[in-house]
Amino acid sequence: MSVESRSRQSFWSKNIAWLLFMPAFILTAGILIPFGYSVVMSFTDFNLTAGTSNFIGFGNYIKLAKDPEFWNALKVTILFTIGAVAIEVGAGFASAYLLNLGMRGQKIWRTLFLLPVMLPPAVAAIMWKLMMAPIQGVFNYLLQSVGLPGSQWLGGSSSALFSVILIDAYVFMPFAGMIFLAGVQNLPKEPYEAAAVDGVSSWFTFRRLTIPLLKPVILIVLLFRIMDCLKQFDIIYAATKGGPASATMTISVQAYYHSFRWTNMGYAFAHLVILWAIVYALSYFLVGQWRKAVSEVHGY
Amino acid sequence: MDGERLTLGKVLSAVGLVIIMLWTIFPLYWVFNMSIQTPIDVISYPPKFVFDPTLENYSVVLLGKSWLGKYETVQTDFPRYFLNSLIVCSGAVILSMLVGVPAAYSLARYNFRGKENFAFTLLSFRFAPGLIVIIPLFVIFRRIGFYGTYYGMIFAYQLLTLPFSVWLMRGFFEDIPPELEYAARIDGYSWWGVFRKIDLPLIAPGIAATGILSFIFAWNEFLFGYILSSDATRPVTPSLMGFISYEQVLWGQMAAAAIITLLPSVILAIFIQRYLVRGLTFGAVKG
Amino acid sequence: MVNVELKNVVKKYGDLIAINNLSFKVNSGELMVLLGPPGAGKSSTLKTVAGVEEVTSGEILIDNELVNNFDPADRDVAMAFETYALYPHLSVFENIAFPLRAPKRSRLFSEEAVKEKVLEVARFLEIDMLLERKPKELSGGQRQRVALGRCLIRDPKVFLLDEPIAHLDAKLRYRLRQELKKWQQRKGVTTLYTTTDYLEAFSVADRIVILNKGTLQQVGSWEEIYNHPANTFVGMIVSDPPMNYFDGKLVMDGGKMLMRAKGISFYLPSLTEEKARQMNISEVVLGIFPSKILMSRDENFMPGSGTIVDGVAKFTELRGSRKIVFVQTPQDLSFTIQLPAEAKVQIGEKVRCFFGEDEVQIFDKQSKINLFWV
Ligand SMILES: Nc1ncnc2c1ncn2[C@@H]1O[C@H](COP(=O)(O)OP(=O)(O)OP(=O)(O)O)[C@@H](O)[C@H]1O
Ligand SMILES: [Mg+2]
Numbered sequence: 001m002s003v004e005s006r007s008r009q010s011f012w013s014k015n016i017a018w019l020l021f022m023p024a025f026i027l028t029a030g031i032l033i034p035f036g037y038s039v040v041m042s043f044t045d046f047n048l049t050a051g052t053s054n055f056i057g058f059g060n061y062i063k064l065a066k067d068p069e070f071w072n073a074l075k076v077t078i079l080f081t082i083g084a085v086a087i088e089v090g091a092g093f094a095s096a097y098l099l100n101l102g103m104r105g106q107k108i109w110r111t112l113f114l115l116p117v118m119l120p121p122a123v124a125a126i127m128w129k130l131m132m133a134p135i136q137g138v139f140n141y142l143l144q145s146v147g148l149p150g151s152q153w154l155g156g157s158s159s160a161l162f163s164v165i166l167i168d169a170y171v172f173m174p175f176a177g178m179i180f181l182a183g184v185q186n187l188p189k190e191p192y193e194a195a196a197v198d199g200v201s202s203w204f205t206f207r208r209l210t211i212p213l214l215k216p217v218i219l220i221v222l223l224f225r226i227m228d229c230l231k232q233f234d235i236i237y238a239a240t241k242g243g244p245a246s247a248t249m250t251i252s253v254q255a256y257y258h259s260f261r262w263t264n265m266g267y268a269f270a271h272l273v274i275l276w277a278i279v280y281a282l283s284y285f286l287v288g289q290w291r292k293a294v295s296e297v298h299g300y
Numbered sequence: 301m302d303g304e305r306l307t308l309g310k311v312l313s314a315v316g317l318v319i320i321m322l323w324t325i326f327p328l329y330w331v332f333n334m335s336i337q338t339p340i341d342v343i344s345y346p347p348k349f350v351f352d353p354t355l356e357n358y359s360v361v362l363l364g365k366s367w368l369g370k371y372e373t374v375q376t377d378f379p380r381y382f383l384n385s386l387i388v389c390s391g392a393v394i395l396s397m398l399v400g401v402p403a404a405y406s407l408a409r410y411n412f413r414g415k416e417n418f419a420f421t422l423l424s425f426r427f428a429p430g431l432i433v434i435i436p437l438f439v440i441f442r443r444i445g446f447y448g449t450y451y452g453m454i455f456a457y458q459l460l461t462l463p464f465s466v467w468l469m470r471g472f473f474e475d476i477p478p479e480l481e482y483a484a485r486i487d488g489y490s491w492w493g494v495f496r497k498i499d500l501p502l503i504a505p506g507i508a509a510t511g512i513l514s515f516i517f518a519w520n521e522f523l524f525g526y527i528l529s530s531d532a533t534r535p536v537t538p539s540l541m542g543f544i545s546y547e548q549v550l551w552g553q554m555a556a557a558a559i560i561t562l563l564p565s566v567i568l569a570i571f572i573q574r575y576l577v578r579g580l581t582f583g584a585v586k587g
Numbered sequence: 588m589v590n591v592e593l594k595n596v597v598k599k600y601g602d603l604i605a606i607n608n609l610s611f612k613v614n615s616g617e618l619m620v621l622l623g624p625p626g627a628g629k630s631s632t633l634k635t636v637a638g639v640e641e642v643t644s645g646e647i648l649i650d651n652e653l654v655n656n657f658d659p660a661d662r663d664v665a666m667a668f669e670t671y672a673l674y675p676h677l678s679v680f681e682n683i684a685f686p687l688r689a690p691k692r693s694r695l696f697s698e699e700a701v702k703e704k705v706l707e708v709a710r711f712l713e714i715d716m717l718l719e720r721k722p723k724e725l726s727g728g729q730r731q732r733v734a735l736g737r738c739l740i741r742d743p744k745v746f747l748l749d750e751p752i753a754h755l756d757a758k759l760r761y762r763l764r765q766e767l768k769k770w771q772q773r774k775g776v777t778t779l780y781t782t783t784d785y786l787e788a789f790s791v792a793d794r795i796v797i798l799n800k801g802t803l804q805q806v807g808s809w810e811e812i813y814n815h816p817a818n819t820f821v822g823m824i825v826s827d828p829p830m831n832y833f834d835g836k837l838v839m840d841g842g843k844m845l846m847r848a849k850g851i852s853f854y855l856p857s858l859t860e861e862k863a864r865q866m867n868i869s870e871v872v873l874g875i876f877p878s879k880i881l882m883s884r885d886e887n888f889m890p891g892s893g894t895i896v897d898g899v900a901k902f903t904e905l906r907g908s909r910k911i912v913f914v915q916t917p918q919d920l921s922f923t924i925q926l927p928a929e930a931k932v933q934i935g936e937k938v939r940c941f942f943g944e945d946e947v948q949i950f951d952k953q954s955k956i957n958l959f960w961v
Contacts, residue, residue, distance in 0.1 A: 392701075477670065479670050480673075482634070482659070482668070483658055483666070483668055483672040483674075484685070486639065486659045486664060487685050487686035487737070488690075489690070490660060493690060501677065537626075
C-alpha cells in the first residue's frame, strides 16, 4: 500500500460534509428566488395582464390597511384557526384517551382513526361538500330524521365558516389525536408509580405530572395546527372558494383572487407577506416554547 | 372496588369510541356509497342506504370516455391525470431521495458552518404560505417556458418533499450511533463500505418510510398542481376541481373520482403507520 | 513488532479539552493500561489512536510511522468499544466475522476459515451458543463479549480495548482478565487497555498510564506507581480506601529537617530532605496507604523502628477479605487502616497504630507532587 493511498486527507475527505449537502442546498435554495421575488414585488404595482410593474414603496401595504376586505379576511382567518384548532386539540385529546384504554380491537381502531389524516385535504373537502349539500345531502337528511332543522352548511353565510372548520377538523383531528397518543405512550412509568405510592389523587397527577410531561407534544400539535390553519387554502377553496359573500374568505384565498382573478399581483403579494410574517413570528415563538418544554422534561 | 361505576365508565368509553369511529368512517363510507350509485339513486331524496350497486361511475371516470348513454356524463381525462400524478410525484420523490439522503447524512454526521441555520430555514418553509412561493414560480415558469411541463412541476413538488425528506432522514441517521461507523472503519471498511454495509441496511426502513410519506404529500398536494400545471400535465388531486362545476349532475362520478384519488394515499399510509407520527411532525415526536 | 507513541497529543471537543498534551510510549508487545476516573480522557485517547477522532494537535506514531493522516481502516488496529458498537442488523456470528469480511481481508479467509476463527473466539468468550442471535437479544455482559470477540478475531498491529470487561459479572471478569492477558501475550500484540478499576489495571498491565482530566499523571509499572505515587491524585486512585493524607510542616531541628503533623513527627530521609531544601518547601502533605499501617490492641505494640500513633477505632467496615478500620486520634488526626477480615477490633476501643517512615510519601502541599519525583 503506497503512502499516498493511505493518507487521504484529500479535498474529498476534507470537504465531504459540504459536498454531500451541496446538491440539496442548491435545489432548495431554489425556493429563495420565488420567495424574494414575492417580497420585492409586494412593493410594486405589478399587474399580470398589463405586464407592468412600478415601484410604489409601501403603497400596497397602505392600501391593505384601509381595505375592509383585508380586515374581514384577517378576521375570518383568525376565527377559522381558533375554531379548528380548539376542536382538533379537544377532540384529539379525548380520542387519544379513548384509544389508550386498551379496549378490544385497539389496533384496528387506531388504524381506522388515522385514515382521514392521509386524505388529500382538497378531496376531503369535496367529499364533505357532497354530504353537506342543503337539499340532497345526507347530513340534512340525518338531522331532519331526528327532528332537527337542516342547515345551509357551506351555502349559508352564517354556517359556512363553521362548516369549513368541521372539514378541517375531520382531516386533522386524528393528527392531533395520534400525536397525543404517542406522547401518552411515551410517558415514563416511574413517576406515576411513585405518585401512586404517595397516594396522590389522579386529578393532581394529571395536572402536575401528565400535563407538564406532555407539554412538548401539546406544543408540537399547536405549532403544526395553528400554522397550517392560518395558511389553509386547499380545504376552503375546494369547499367554498371563499364564499358565500366572503364568509370564508381567508387571507390566502383573498390573495389567490387578487393574483389570478384580478391579476394585481403586487397587492396579492402584500397580503401574502403579511400572512407570512404572522405565521413566521408565531412559529418562532412556538418553536422556542417547544424547545424550552423539551429541555424541561429532560431535566426531570 | 366499585363494580357499578367501573361498568359505567366502560360503557361511556365504548360509546365515545363508537362516536369517534363513526366520525372518521362515515364520510368515507358515504362517499363510497355514492360512488356506486346510479345518477338517479345518487340524487334521490331521502338518500338511499340500500340500492343496486353499479360500477358505472368508476368505469366512466377510469376509462375517461365521454359516455352519452342513459345519463348525462362529461368527458374526463382521468387516466391521464393519474399518470401525470404518478410522473410528477415519483419524479419529486426520486429527486428528493437522491439528493436528500446525502444531505441528511451530512447534517447528521458532520459539523459545518451554518448547518443549524440552514436546517431551520428548511423547516421554516414548511410553515410558509404556499402561494407566496407558487405565484412567483408561476410568473417565472411562464417566462422561461417551464409552465405546464413535467420538469417544472417536479421542481416545484420537490420544494415540498426535499426539506421534509432531509429533516426526517437526518433523524433516522442520528438514530444510528456514530460509534457503529467508527467500529466498521476500524474493522477495515472504506467510507463507502461503511455506508453500504452499516448505514444503508439500518436506515432502509426509514428511507422507505420517508419516500412513501413524501409521495403521499406530493399526491395530496392541491395548490402547486392547480396553478402550475397545464391541462396536459394536471395531476389528479387538482383535477377534481374540474368536477365541481358539474356537481349538480355528476355526484356519482365525483364520488368515484374522489375515492380513486384518495386510495393510493390511504393504502400507502397503512403500510407506514409506524412512522406516521414521526413523519407528520418532521421528526419532532418519535412515535 | 509494533510500538505506539503519542507525542504532545491534544484533543478538544469544542472548548472542552479532553486530552491535554499527552505523551507516552507503548513498547512492542506491551499491555499498557490507561487508568483514570470517568471523564479522564481514556476513551478519547483510544479513539485518536484508532483514528476515528482526529487529534487537535500532536502526533501519533504506530510502528514508528506517523499515522495522523491515516484512515482508521489503514492503521491496522482493532478496537473494542466501551459502548460495544455492535451492528444491530447482523447476528452475533456476522458481527464477529465482520472484520474478516472487509474487502481488504476477504480474500485471505475462506468461508470455512471464517467459521473456524469465529468459533474459536466465541468459545474463548463463552458466547458460542449465542451466535445466531441479534445484539438486541443479548444481555449487557454478552454484548460486551461480542464486542471483544470482534476485536480478538483479528491479528492487528494494536489492540485498543476500552473497558473491555467492565460489564461482566465478577467471576467471568476475574477469569477473562487473566485469559485476555494470556491471549495478548501469546499473540504478542501491543495493547492499549482502559479501566477505572485499579485492581484490574494492576492485574493485567505491564505498565500503567494514569490520567486525570486529560492530563498525564504518571507512567510506570505497578511497583513504581505503588511505591512512589507521583502525586496525591495517583495515591487516591490506586488504593481503596484511598491513601491517607495529613497536612504537615517541615521545620529545622538541630541541622536536620523535622516533619511535624498533628501528633506525628519524624526526621526526613536524607534524599527527601535534600529535595525539600532545594525547592524551599515548608508546607507538605503526608500520604500513607491504608495497607501500610499496622495496628494492634496491645498497648506496648512496637514492631520495629517507626512512628507510633495512638487512637480510637471509630468504626469498621468489612470488604470481602479485608476489614477497614477508621481511626481517630486525640490530636484529631483521622485515617483508615486495612486489615485482614479476621482482625478483631471493637468500636470505641483504644488501638495503637504503627507505620515505617519509609512508607510515608511526602508531597509538596502546593503542587501536590511527590518529592520523590521532583
Ligand atoms: N464526542 C464528544 N463531544 C464532546 N465531548 C466529549 C465527546 N467525547 C468525550 N467528550 C468529553 O471528553 C472528556 C473525556 O471523555 P472520555 O470519553 O475520553 O472519558 P473516559 O476517560 O473514557 O471516561 P469513562 O471512564 O466514563 O469512559 C469528557 O469530559 C467527555 O465529556
Ligand atoms: Mg471511556
